[in-house]
Amino acid sequence: MPRITRSKLWRTPYSLCAIVLIALLPSPASVRAAAEDPSSSMFSLSGFGTLGVVHSSEHDADFTSTIFKPNGAGYSHDWSPDVDSLIGAQVNANFSPHLSAMVQVISEQTYDNNYRPHVEWANIKYELTPDASVRVGRTVLASFLVSDTRNIGYANPWVRPPVEVYSLVPIDSSDGIDASYKWHIGDLVQTFVGTYGATTSTQPTGGNAEARRQWNISDTLEYGAATLRIAYQRANLTLDGLHTFFGAFRQFGPQGNLLADKYDPYRKPLEFIGIGAMYNPRDWFVTGEWGTSQFHSVLGESTAWYASGGYRLAKFTPYLTYGALKANSNVSDPGLTVSALPPYLTGPAMGLNAGLNAILGSIAIQRTTSAGLRWDFMKNVDLKLQYDHTGLGAGSPGTLINLQPGFQRGGTVNLFSAAIDFLW
Amino acid sequence: MTLINRIRLVAIGLALSLSSAVVKADVVAVVSTKSPITALSRSQVADIFLGKRSGFPNGVQAFPVDQAEGSAVRDEFYSKVVGKTAAQIKAYWSKILFTGRGRPPPTVSNNLEMKKRISDNPAAVGYIDRNVVDDSVRVVF
Numbered sequence: 001m002p003r004i005t006r007s008k009l010w011r012t013p014y015s016l017c018a019i020v021l022i023a024l025l026p027s028p029a030s031v032r033a034a035a036e037d038p039s040s041s042m043f044s045l046s047g048f049g050t051l052g053v054v055h056s057s058e059h060d061a062d063f064t065s066t067i068f069k070p071n072g073a074g075y076s077h078d079w080s081p082d083v084d085s086l087i088g089a090q091v092n093a094n095f096s097p098h099l100s101a102m103v104q105v106i107s108e109q110t111y112d113n114n115y116r117p118h119v120e121w122a123n124i125k126y127e128l129t130p131d132a133s134v135r136v137g138r139t140v141l142a143s144f145l146v147s148d149t150r151n152i153g154y155a156n157p158w159v160r161p162p163v164e165v166y167s168l169v170p171i172d173s174s175d176g177i178d179a180s181y182k183w184h185i186g187d188l189v190q191t192f193v194g195t196y197g198a199t200t201s202t203q204p205t206g207g208n209a210e211a212r213r214q215w216n217i218s219d220t221l222e223y224g225a226a227t228l229r230i231a232y233q234r235a236n237l238t239l240d241g242l243h244t245f246f247g248a249f250r251q252f253g254p255q256g257n258l259l260a261d262k263y264d265p266y267r268k269p270l271e272f273i274g275i276g277a278m279y280n281p282r283d284w285f286v287t288g289e290w291g292t293s294q295f296h297s298v299l300g301e302s303t304a305w306y307a308s309g310g311y312r313l314a315k316f317t318p319y320l321t322y323g324a325l326k327a328n329s330n331v332s333d334p335g336l337t338v339s340a341l342p343p344y345l346t347g348p349a350m351g352l353n354a355g356l357n358a359i360l361g362s363i364a365i366q367r368t369t370s371a372g373l374r375w376d377f378m379k380n381v382d383l384k385l386q387y388d389h390t391g392l393g394a395g396s397p398g399t400l401i402n403l404q405p406g407f408q409r410g411g412t413v414n415l416f417s418a419a420i421d422f423l424w
Numbered sequence: 425m426t427l428i429n430r431i432r433l434v435a436i437g438l439a440l441s442l443s444s445a446v447v448k449a450d451v452v453a454v455v456s457t458k459s460p461i462t463a464l465s466r467s468q469v470a471d472i473f474l475g476k477r478s479g480f481p482n483g484v485q486a487f488p489v490d491q492a493e494g495s496a497v498r499d500e501f502y503s504k505v506v507g508k509t510a511a512q513i514k515a516y517w518s519k520i521l522f523t524g525r526g527r528p529p530p531t532v533s534n535n536l537e538m539k540k541r542i543s544d545n546p547a548a549v550g551y552i553d554r555n556v557v558d559d560s561v562r563v564v565f
Contacts, residue, residue: 048522090522102524125524130478130485140523148523155515155522180525182476187467189476222476224467225507282507312509376511379494423518 044092050153052084052419060407061400063415065160067170070113070204073415075402082109084160084419088120088151098127106151111204120151121173131182141174141195141216145229145276145289153421157285157319158372159386160417162306164323167364167399168293169233169272171199174214189222199235204401207241211270225281233272237295239265242359246298248352252336252345259335263356265297284311285319292328298356300329300363308370315377321370327363331395365393372417380423388415450554451500453565454539458546460484464564470506472549474516475526480549488529489541489550497535501551505565 056063056074064072065083073080086108093101101124107117123137140148144165149155150172160166176197183190195216201209214235221228246264249256274291288307295301303326310319335353338346372386390413392398397409453469455461461480464472471477473488480486491498493510502508508516517528532538535552542550543560557563 044527046521048518088522092521092524092527094527100524104522104524121524123524135524148525149519152518152522155519182478184477187465187471189471224470280512282503282509282512315511380514382511423514 042094044094045089046092047087047089047424048152048154048422049087049424050084050419050421051081052153052159052417053079053081054083055079055416057414058400058407058411060404061397062402063400063413065163067167067401068111068201068203069109070111071402074400074413075404084153084417085109086151100125100127108151111202113204132180134177134179136177138173138175139178139195139197141172141197141199141214141233142193142218143169143172143216143231143233143272144274144291145227145278145287147172152423153384153419154380154382154423157287157308157310157317157374158321158370159384159419162289162308162321162323162368162370163399164304164325164366164368165274165289165291165306167325168274168291168302168304169270171201171209171211174199174216176214187223191220191222193218193220203239203241205241207239207244210238210240211235212238212267225279227276227278227280229274229276231272231274233270233274235270236267237265237270237297238267239299242298245352245355248348249336252341252349252352255336259333259356263298263333263359265295265299268295268297270295282312285309298359300327300331300360302327302329302363310374315375317374317376319370319372319374321372322368323370324367325364325399326393327365327396329363331360331363332357333360361395362397364399365396366398367391367393382421384417384419384421386415386417386419388417389413390415451497451504451551452554452557452563453501453505453549453551454542454557454561455549455564456543456546457560457562458543459562460546461549461564462562464549466505466565469549469565473502473506473529475520475528485547487545487548489538489548490529490531491535491538491551492531492533495534497551497553505551 054063054073058074060075062072062074062076069082072083086106088104088106090102090104103122104120105117106120107115110116119138121138121140123135123139125133125135127133142148146156146161150161174195174197178193178195180191180193198214199211203209216231216233218229218231243264243266246260249260272293274289276289278287286309290305292303304324306321306323308319308321310317333356335356336349338349341349368388368390370386370388372384375383377383390398392410394410397403453464460482472486478485499510502513520526532541535556538550538552539560542548
């Protein structure tokens with residue numbers, strides 16, 4: 001497994017940082033220690049999980065929850081347990097009132113179709129004051145309103161966050177540093193978070209996705225039950241699988257170079273802007289998010305939004321969601337001018353043009369209406385049922401994967417999901 | 425209806441209203457009598473217990489203390505003061521806990537334990553049933 005070894009090596013500097021940090025820090029005068037719960041131990045273990053199944057009406061393609069999963073419901077499985085199921089465990093360590101650490105490990109379907117656990121987050125946190133902290137290690141990369149709880153079904157009203165918006169930026173962790181500062185203006189609480197780092201992930205289609213010099217800034221305003229959040233994110237993204245493909249264009253002179261420069265996802269900027277709001281008093285909620293992502297490459301530009309609301313009736317919370325995802329960039333390109341090429345090159349050029357247009361044409365365009373029900377049937381456990389009706393944009397496969405020859409683009413897909421979320 | 429029966433009915437009625445008064449007892453937020461804090465607003469109390477506010481209005485750090493999960497006084501406090509159900513509070517803290525942004529307040533097992541904890545610590549803030557308030561604690565909301 002050379003790939004795993006390499007990525008482990010690459011992460012070593014952070015664990016070194018952590019050890020150095022612990023060694024260097026003086027044990028702070030424990031003004032707070034006396035006030036804190038004397039019975040609470042230094043280490044605590046907690047966890048969460050979801051057991052879910054999904055059925056899709058589309059048998060010639062798979063529905064799944066993120067691009068990092070190799071298959072899902074529809075073509076590969078009539079009822080797929082892999083779309084939403086996961087289990088996570090977390091150890092928190094409180095070394096002093098100022099210094100703490102956490103490690104969160106999650107087991108879910110991976111790019112190579114097994115459930116090998118991976119380290120989702122692992123970081124050391126230093127609190128300068130109760131309202132200002134710095135974390136070093138692998139932290140959440142919070143592009144969206146519920147990025148923090150994407151994996152914790154129990155904390156969300158739906159079976160999964162609406163895919164229209166949450167597929168815009170599929171990464172949710174960053175190896176590096178983040179800083180958080182919170183302040184109060186009357187009853188208004190404002191939290192500013194800045195994150196800087198890098199993320200490497202392996203895709204089911206082969207090759208790594210590497211986001212370097214990745215930074216994210218967000219500001220969250222909370223007033224009573226109301227939350228408003230705005231985030232901006234930027235990174236340099238390389239998809240090495242596609243980089244090889246666009247290398248072939250460079251064999252075709254200046255025109256090929258121009259096309260490769262435009263589309264090759266090799267160290268190309270990725271930008272994202274997201275705005276989210278939620279109002280969540282005791283008996284109901286309304287929430288919505290809008291986001292736009294620009295990959296300055298063949299991955300194109302997309303804009304998405306959703307609005308959702310629910311009403312709590314004792315232990316039942318029925319909810320409705322509407323989400324839309326559209327492409328702002330071109331979905332086809334004439335490519336290399338085949339007529340200008342010598343006959344022996346027309347075949348390869350046509351092949352490259354077809355490949356380019358297959359990628360451009362696969363950008364996700366879709367609209368989904370969802371209706372669901374959450375039932376808090378016992379302590380720390382809920383059951384959710386959700387029905388999604390998705391209309392795919394003309395010529396688009398939407399967010400579906402594993403497209404089979406019989407698949408019709410631009411059709412409609414109905415999904416039925418059932419999930420049990422728990423905390424332990 | 426005889427007089428005796430009438431008295432009996434009134435007695436039963438009184439007993440019922442008394443017992444329901446006990447069940448519906450008000451919950452109040454309390455601090456130590458050694459604390460300089462005399463009053464807090466509902467949103468200040470809610471923000472301290474949700475970890476959104478780390479200090480009292482005078483800038484001194486606040487240490488919220490919770491009652492046991494599933495206790496009537498806790499459910500009453502979160503429902504009336506914070507405006508959330510027990511499950512919503514659990515979901516709220518799971519959000520914060522599982523991103524390493526914080527931890528829920530420590531808990532005590534009953535009103536008596538709470539009073540002991542609060543009276544010992546001028547920085548602590550808790551909540552108890554109004555009918556068990558005594559001179560070891562000060563009601564601030």
